[in-house]
Amino acid sequence: MSAGATLAEALALTRAMLAAAREGSWQEVARLDGERARRLGAVERAPDDTAVLQDMLALNEEITRCALVSRDAAADAWTRRLRALRGANAYLDIARG
Numbered sequence: 001m002s003a004g005a006t007l008a009e010a011l012a013l014t015r016a017m018l019a020a021a022r023e024g025s026w027q028e029v030a031r032l033d034g035e036r037a038r039r040l041g042a043v044e045r046a047p048d049d050t051a052v053l054q055d056m057l058a059l060n061e062e063i064t065r066c067a068l069v070s071r072d073a074a075a076d077a078w079t080r081r082l083r084a085l086r087g088a089n090a091y092l093d094i095a096r097g
Contacts, residue, residue: 013039
């Protein structure tokens with residue numbers, strides 16, 4: 001496998017990671033990241049790889065933004081559930097006397 005093909009495959013995997021991140025499929029993102037790491041580990045850096053690597057970095061930034069949005073949504077959902085639980089417990093305490 002040539003280094004160029006490996007880098008192109010790593011870029012394709014990064015695009016697939018972003019698609020999975022946009023869907024909230026974080027296990028798939030992690031699986032693809034492992035595969036991408038293996039591909040990148042086999043790459044011998046060439047001077048003309050800069051554009052591809054810049055594309056991967058830009059995609060990684062978008063994946064990170066998706067992760068932050070997902071994390072914040074999960075935290076908000078957790079907070080709402082905790083408030084509901086506290087409200088239910090307060091009601092039960094009052095109802096029990």
